[in-house]
Amino acid sequence: MRRIPALVMLVVLVSAVLAACGGGQGGAPGGAGTDEPIRIGVLAPLTGAQSTLGQEEKRGADLAAKMLNEDGGVLGRPIELVYRDGQGSPAEAVQIVRDFANEDINFTLGYVSSAQCLAVTPVAEQLGVLVMSSYCQTTKVTGSEFTENFFRATTSAEMLTRAGAQAIVQEDGDIAEWSSISPDYEYGHITWTIFKNQMELLVDGFEVVGEVWPPFQAASFSDHITKLNNSLSGHDQAGIFSSLYSGDMINMLSQAAPIGLVEGHPFLMLGTDLDAIRPLGQAGNVPTAWISVAYYHEAFDNPVNTEFVKAFQAEYGVVPIGYNATAFMSVTAYAAAIEKAGSTEVQAVHDALEGLTWQTPLGETTIRAEDHQAMFESLAMFKIAPADNEQGFEVTDVITIPGQDVSSPPHPGEVGEFSQ
Amino acid sequence: MSALTVRNLNSYYGSSHILWNVAFDVEEGTSAVLLGRNGAGKTTSFKSIMNLGPSVRGRILLRGEDVTGVPPHRLARRGMGYVPEDRRIYAGFSVTENLRLGGFAFSSNGRPMEPDEVFDLFPLLKPLAARRGGQLSGGEQQLLAVARCLVGRPSVMLLDEPSEGLAPVIARNVLDALRSLRENTDFTLLLAEQNVSFAMNLATHVHVLEQGELVYSGTKEAFDADPALKTRYLSL
Amino acid sequence: MTFDELVIVTVNGISFGFLLFLVAVGLSLVFGVMGILNLAHGAFFMLGAYLAYEFGGAAALSLPLFILVMIGSGLVTAAIAAVLEAALFRRIYYREHLEILVFAFALIFVAEGAVRLQWGPNPLIMSYPEGFASSVSIFGAPVPEWSLLIIVAGLVILAGLAFLLFRTRIGYVIRAVAEDSHMAGALGLNVGLVFTGVFALGALLAAIGGSLVAPTLALTPQLGLLFLVQAFAVVVVGGLDSIPGSLVAAIILGLANSFLVFTFSGWAPYSFYLGLIVVLLLRPQGILGSRELTKQVG
Incomplete structure (x- = not known):
């Protein structure tokens, strides 16, 4: 082979192999019998x-x-x-x-x-x-x-985001200044848009003090963390919104822990679930935060x-x-x-x-x-905090937000008002 | 006793069949020369003997022991020295470091040569001891390649086209060094050459390769006595 | 950009650069000596991280204990690599780069499966060692202690490799095999053994990199792929066979990435690809390299 195609080959390979992983186990076509x-x-x-x-x-x-x-x-x-x-x-x-x-x-x-x-x-x-x-x-x-x-x-996304916003304002007070560290693709941008629209309605003088957009599955979040940390200086009470989830949330919080990025700030995690919180607890890096995933087993x-x-x-x-x-x-x-x-x-x-x-x-x-x-009828929101127990965290608060408060009227064929 | 025996040697690169049933013996202490035109299979013969690339069928014996298929580094340690036609001097290493590398070929009988002993045999190299291999001239590199091989005290030396690419006066220097070496040290030489006059200065026996087949084997005297051989197989 | 930002972006960039160097150096060493681009390196990186977790657990360790865990992980990974080299890799050295690449790539996915079976699909993460979980102030900017430790680790590895390669008999042999493995064999050097050793050393370096990221990156069975493109970019930009080149490239790319986040942040994720394009067009052998990818063993 020649020299330059190595990278091209790598890219082709990656896509080929990823595509090939799509295969799965088949099932025989079902018959028409009533107990099929x-x-x-x-x-x-x-x-x-x-x-x-x-x-x-x-x-x-x-x-x-x-x-x-x-x-x-x-x-x-x-x-x-x-x-x-x-x-x-x-x-x-x-x-x-x-x-x-x-x-x-x-x-x-x-x-x-x-x-x-x-x-x-x-x-x-x-x-x-x-x-x-x-x-x-x-x-x-x-x-x-x-x-x-x-x-x-x-x-x-609208329900989760609006419920999270309502929960944190209801429980932690009228936080006017907000910042975001969310993934740089559709889901990250749309959730932050919905969040801002909801906050405008909830809090007088709502203001964005900083937003950073790390790429999906980044290896290093340190520059985005630094950038966000700098925009938060002088805004000690500002809230942080993040729709990072799973591995990305774990990585961001682990890398942010040494400089105490989220410490002292109201923090809302959207879509992150206990699967990400558990390993963070083992390593002692669980922040105090509200989590919006709609379900918590003790809430209902x-x-x-x-x-x-x-x-x-x-x-x-x-x-x-x-x-x-x-x-x-x-x-x-x-x-x-x-x-x-x-x-x-x-x-x-x-x-x-x-x-x-x-x-x-x-x-x-x-x-x-x-x-x-x-x-x-209702969505569950819960709050976690670091704790000196085996898990490294505890759920300190569980509330429910009425379903009717977080959904717009149906708008098939149109962009909803909260997503604009 | 035969220092090196080659029997029914067939060599292949991929699907091309290069050597066809090549067989010869090199008696201990003699200097055999493998003559042939460019592409006749001289280098392939050496690489086949050293197990450096071609796939091989046939048998190769070193002082009576079957060494077919033995990895190169073991062959080297059993006394098979190899000086390739492109010399393969380590450009980033000094002359002394190049010489010390030759010591890895050494196994048990005595000890490898020290650089000073080598410099006694090749006085031309002595002032170059600290020079990098890449900075040497072609003739100097050829001397160093031979000297490096000697460090491991080989019992058989495969010397591939030492005159190649050298100006006639430089080739003469290399030849002088090799002749004095033949007088002062004790090893069996198998030399590959297409420069017949250069080769005849060292040879005791002659083997001729033509298109991958061995077409003549005899003593130097017998070869010299039949000038038709040279025109038939070797003239360019 | 304020002075504070300049300081921390520089430190971040250099620290990320050293991290990339730790990941890439084994790749560069193996290519330099053996002439193969071993993408299975990513698998050893992942294995190193998981083994560090296995030996050290999630709770905070003292720094000496962490270092011990890291060395243990490195040695076990190296042993596994040595077996793989002897059993599998040496059969394919003389093949085309494409085949070797596909082979190594397939191995990453096999490793993903093995890790999934052993440790499960859920993310795991280690703690920072005791006393290294916070930050220090450099010109007023908070810099994570761990970032500084990674820079120190990178320097130690660099010095250790330089010593090994240029001051020891083993290094002399490795350099000879790197320059001309065929001739080295004909001179009596056991090239196969050197290859196994260098392959294992490359895996050990990858595992040390993996252990060092274990407190900052979630361990998942996909960890082997996470750094692959960056590490690949680092060795190509630096020069495939040049270890100092890898360091220079890693720091340049790390700094470029950091500065882009603060200036043209939309471009930051593409900094590595841009670096690759520029280098392949203008200087295919890389910043300090001598060989292009066409070179194969011998």
Whole structure:
């Protein structure tokens, strides 16, 4: 080979290998018999950079299927989950949806990135496949780029962001000065926009004192930390907003700890869950912060949650976190819709999902007919703080924010007011 | 006794078959020369014997012991010295450091030569001791390559085209050094050359390669007695 | 940019540069001696970080204990690398670069699987050693002590390598094999052994880099890929076979990255690629290198 193509080759290789990782385990096409399993396709990042999330998702979905099947299944038929490993690339997600359709699997859930959701929805519509997002938070799929076959049985970016903003103002007081360290892509920018719009409404004299945009999966956050730290000087009471999550949140906080970036500042973490907090606790770097993931196992006093937490602990030996609950809810939404429709015919299930009300760990939940977004009675917000215990942190406060306070009226086909 | 025996040697680079059933013996203490035109297979023969690249079928014996397939560094330690045609002097190392590298070829009988002993054999190198290998002239590099090989006290030296690329007067110096070496030290020499007159100054036996096949083996006297051989196989 | 910012950006840039140097130096050493671009280096980096966690745990250690853990991780990684070299890599040295690259790359993914099976997919992180969890003030700017320690570690490794290569008999042998491995074999040097040793030494350096990032970067099975492009950029920009070149390139690229975050922050993530493009166009052998990627063993 010649000298220069080495890098080109590397790039090609990386993409080739990443694409090749998309393969997965197939399932035989189902027959038409009445006790044949109802198959639901799950696209989740089971390996790769977001596999923590994907593996948690799988636990939640598996538990839902197990509980439903132990309870006699749906329409007397067992639920079977068919997993495909999707790392986050839109093209890969489209291919997986086509594979699902070819295998006659018309109900799908999962999907990790906003880009994936936006890419698969038009294809799903052509193929007659239903897409239920468990994770992609973008408001576009229920707004400006709404399609008929897309449903979200969980919270949206708007709900999480607004609930977080309301919680921190309600509990920590009217904080007017804010800064952000969020990932430099769609999700990071849209959440900060929603946050600013909500804060304008909540606090007089709301002001941005600094914002930095580290790239996704950066190896070093130190320059962004320094830059943010400098913009915070002279603003000792300013709040910090961050929609970094998983490994990026761990890395940022570990690298920020020596200079005490977040110490003394109100701090809101969006979308970060206990999976990231636990290792930080082991290393003694947990900050005092509010976390907005909508679910906390002790926040909801309803029979479904009680049963969910108990069964989850029995199955996995730990309490469930938000990622588990969202996948659980997506599976039970399909189950409830199929029961309601009395059939597994796609159009019937689609119609049943519109306006479906079912019981979830977050309480009674309804999928709006207009934009297919789930509406919740309330969302849980919790506060963590460093502690001198085995875990290195404790949950010091858990509150709920009413669902009606954090969602706009449906706006299918249009950009919502909070996202502009 | 035969110091080096080559039997049915077939060599290949990838799918090209370079050497065809080459066989010869080099008796202990003699100076054999492998003659042949450019591309006749002289260098490939040496690389095959040293196990430095070509894939090989056949047998190679060093003082009666089968050494076919033995890795180069073990061959070197068993007394097979090799001076490649491009000399392969370490450009970043000084002359003394280059000489010391030759000592790794040494195994057990006695000790490797010290640089001073080498300088006695090659007085031309002595004033260059601290010079970097890359700064030497072609003739100096050739002397150093031979000297480096001698440091390990080889029993057989494979010397590939020492006159190549040297001006005639320099080649003459190298030749003088080699002749005095043949008189003062004790090893078996296998020399590859296409410069017949240079080679005949050292040879006791002659083998001729033509397109990968051995076409003649005999004593120097027999070779000299048949001038047709030179025109047939060697004239350019 | 204020003076405070200038100070801390410079320190950040140099510290990140030294971190990159620690990751890249083994890559450069292995290429310099063996002529192969061993991307499996990323796997050894990851393994080193995980082994440090395995030996040291999540809680804070004293600095001497941390160093011991780091050395232990380095030695175990080196031993694993030596076995891999003897069992697998030596079969492919004479192949094309592309094949070696694909082979090494595949190995990273196998390592990802192995790490996932052993330690699970969830992120892990170590603590800063006792007394190194805060920052010091340099001209009024807060600089993490750990950043300074990484600079010191980089200097120690550099001095240690220089001593090994230029002041010891082993270094003399390594340099001879690096300059001409075929002739070294014909002169009686055991080239295979040197290759195994250098490969293991490269892995040891990668593992030390991995151990040193373990308090600042979440350990995940993808850690092997995280620094790969940066490390690759560092060795190409510095000169594939030049260790001082790697240091110079690492510091230049580290500083460029830091300054871009403060000036044209949108460009910061691309600083390494820009460096690669500039160097490959203007000086393909790299800042201090002598060999281009075309060179193979022998």
